[in-house]
Amino acid sequence: MELGSLIGLVLGLVVLISSLLIQSDFNVGLMYVAYVDYVSVIIVIGGTIASTFIAYPMDRFLGSVKAFGKIFTPPKMNPQTAIVEIIELANLARREGILALEEKASLMEDVFLKKGIMLIVDGTDPELVRSILETEMAYIEARHSNSRGVWGFIASMAPSWGMLGTFVGLIFMLLNLDDPDALGPGMATALITTFYGAIVANYIALPVENKLKYFNDEEIVLKEILVEGMLSIQAGENPRIIEEKLKSFLAPSQRSNQNVDAAGSED
Numbered sequence: 001m002e003l004g005s006l007i008g009l010v011l012g013l014v015v016l017i018s019s020l021l022i023q024s025d026f027n028v029g030l031m032y033v034a035y036v037d038y039v040s041v042i043i044v045i046g047g048t049i050a051s052t053f054i055a056y057p058m059d060r061f062l063g064s065v066k067a068f069g070k071i072f073t074p075p076k077m078n079p080q081t082a083i084v085e086i087i088e089l090a091n092l093a094r095r096e097g098i099l100a101l102e103e104k105a106s107l108m109e110d111v112f113l114k115k116g117i118m119l120i121v122d123g124t125d126p127e128l129v130r131s132i133l134e135t136e137m138a139y140i141e142a143r144h145s146n147s148r149g150v151w152g153f154i155a156s157m158a159p160s161w162g163m164l165g166t167f168v169g170l171i172f173m174l175l176n177l178d179d180p181d182a183l184g185p186g187m188a189t190a191l192i193t194t195f196y197g198a199i200v201a202n203y204i205a206l207p208v209e210n211k212l213k214y215f216n217d218e219e220i221v222l223k224e225i226l227v228e229g230m231l232s233i234q235a236g237e238n239p240r241i242i243e244e245k246l247k248s249f250l251a252p253s254q255r256s257n258q259n260v261d262a263a264g265s266e267d
Contacts, residue, residue: 005071005211012203040165040193044200047161048154056150064150071211075219077110080254082222083246086229089117090239098234112136112223116230126234133227137220144216148209155205162197166190225249 024031052061092100098121105117112133119129169190225246232242
């Protein structure tokens, strides 16, 4: 689990509620009256969802909602473990031949790696292997971009609907200037909707979009490592040369901790 996402959500909620309680002198009833407005919730949440339905197909919206859970689940394999696995496969291929990878591939959980190894075992031309795998990477990135785009759209729409709610509240207030009892609800709606819009955008939508982008970038780098590693195995390169080549994808600090011997074990 990605603890950063969980800690961020909990910490943001604690900061928000604590600040509202302090502002209300720790009077929960006063806080409820001052900061909870159901009309504002309907305007911001309902309006944002309505705009998203108009902007995107239903299946894409639902897919993006499901993608929210991915901020807690980073890719199972990281670049370091990918390099270790590639070197193990390279050593196996060097000892027993490319065909020996078929049995190993049948036990793999990573679908992308398994597909690439099976293409190599089948004797597919290296350029065709690269083309197939890079095409799959492109479509993976496109799907991820679609999910991020929905969250980015939500981040832009929520404050806009907050402003619309502000106009609604102000209009209601101005129409009832002669009725003091109507001024309070009108002003509350005018201000609280902007507040809710900012929360939806800056506490939920923008952070989710950014975390999904981070995980996407990490996954694409991982797959680039796998592609280069598999093609190097197919070319029959020395495992040590493959290791040094794949280390170029890592930051210098990560390279110093990445030490795989010729037998494929990690020091």
